[in-house]
Amino acid sequence: MTTPETTPQTTTSSPELPVAVLPKVLLHDHLDGGVRPATVLELAREQGYDALPADEVLALEHWFSESADSGSLVRYLETFAHTVGVMQTADALHRVARECAVDLAADGVVYAEVRYAPEQHLEGGLTLDQVVDAVTAGFREGQEEAAAAGHRIRVRSLLTAMRHAARSREIAELAVRHRDREVAGFDIAGAEDGFPPTRHLAAFEYLRQENFHFTIHAGEAFGLPSIWEAIQWCGAERLGHGVRIVDDIRLDGAPITDDPAGALERARTDPAAFELGPLAAYVRDRRIPLEMCPSSNVQTGAAESIETHPVTLLKDLQFRVTLNTDNRLMSATSMTREATLLVERAGWTHRDLRRVAVNAMKSAFLPFDERLEIIEGVLKPAYDEGRLV
Numbered sequence: 001m002t003t004p005e006t007t008p009q010t011t012t013s014s015p016e017l018p019v020a021v022l023p024k025v026l027l028h029d030h031l032d033g034g035v036r037p038a039t040v041l042e043l044a045r046e047q048g049y050d051a052l053p054a055d056e057v058l059a060l061e062h063w064f065s066e067s068a069d070s071g072s073l074v075r076y077l078e079t080f081a082h083t084v085g086v087m088q089t090a091d092a093l094h095r096v097a098r099e100c101a102v103d104l105a106a107d108g109v110v111y112a113e114v115r116y117a118p119e120q121h122l123e124g125g126l127t128l129d130q131v132v133d134a135v136t137a138g139f140r141e142g143q144e145e146a147a148a149a150g151h152r153i154r155v156r157s158l159l160t161a162m163r164h165a166a167r168s169r170e171i172a173e174l175a176v177r178h179r180d181r182e183v184a185g186f187d188i189a190g191a192e193d194g195f196p197p198t199r200h201l202a203a204f205e206y207l208r209q210e211n212f213h214f215t216i217h218a219g220e221a222f223g224l225p226s227i228w229e230a231i232q233w234c235g236a237e238r239l240g241h242g243v244r245i246v247d248d249i250r251l252d253g254a255p256i257t258d259d260p261a262g263a264l265e266r267a268r269t270d271p272a273a274f275e276l277g278p279l280a281a282y283v284r285d286r287r288i289p290l291e292m293c294p295s296s297n298v299q300t301g302a303a304e305s306i307e308t309h310p311v312t313l314l315k316d317l318q319f320r321v322t323l324n325t326d327n328r329l330m331s332a333t334s335m336t337r338e339a340t341l342l343v344e345r346a347g348w349t350h351r352d353l354r355r356v357a358v359n360a361m362k363s364a365f366l367p368f369d370e371r372l373e374i375i376e377g378v379l380k381p382a383y384d385e386g387r388l389v
């Protein structure tokens, strides 16, 4: 990638800003999956939490990414015990949220939706509303701090209900109660296999009646039935991951999962050769946004490698693909890193990064006029003219 200094400005080519400073849009990031390792340690010390697997920053950082690199979503999720474990007071939640906004802004993120499950933060005696208030206040302070350092970011929260639990309706009501205070949507997360989204139909029906937004983690550790239920039974506006939608795409009569590398090559040169099954066609036709998280998927075994990750094929087949971090701590990643990996290992271009940023902004749970303002006023000047505003 070239810098503005080395690229002459002509009418046909615009300077390409480095990935690190390009404005990025993040729709899928877990608050408890992005805590700074040093903060986990400090909070543990302050609170007398003595279950941490390491007592030094680098060792702890390494432990999270190693343990999450397990090939299984269930084992990946076990690592969250130690972040959630130290996020049980209003002060801790406030701090983690503030640092999250600051870190994302420093990574060039201009708009982020950050999710967390309030029901997991009640062990210290907080109420659900107090949890949300603490996180919201932390995000606000973090945004101010980032702006003072020259990085403008807007952060919204999504409230997650855990799919193995039975509190989704209550969490949906909590989200709607806080809709005017930066809670922009709802989600369900946790182990997917055995916990279909239809277990939470009452929550989704309630949210639709309230004209509220929601996304659903689906098609990560379980395949097409999970995606189908999320969209056709529950009414999800977006899919968290959705990576398994490739199970419904064929090439020359064979599943593309038989030869992912071959399919990738063909998608670049001959996208019309692909046959979309009814669900994949519906997802593409309806422009249902896919919140894709490459590194996370490689760790949980939902994808084989960055090189062959379906995000590239789906982008080339013109699905509405977005690029996300999922869990910055567990995957030792950032938006800059995810984008750079795709550029270096999957042939992504500046144009592709522009595409996912605009796709994400179009798909955000933010009022239309605000989405437009960011696309026209922030993304286009940067991607098309090399101008940071």
Ligand SMILES: O=c1[nH]cnc2c1ncn2[C@@H]1O[C@H](CO)[C@@H](O)[C@H]1O
Pocket (backbone or CB within 6 Å): 030, 031, 032, 033, 073, 077, 080, 084, 115, 116, 117, 120, 160, 189, 190, 191, 217, 220, 296, 326, 327
């Ligand atoms: O990729 C994922 N798939 C499913 N669940 C997840 C993923 N990443 C995190 N969580 C779950 O969401 C909770 C709230 O943030 C986390 O505590 C974790 O259990």
Ligand SMILES: [Zn+2]
Pocket (backbone or CB within 6 Å): 028, 030, 189, 217, 240, 326
């Ligand atoms: Zn997730």
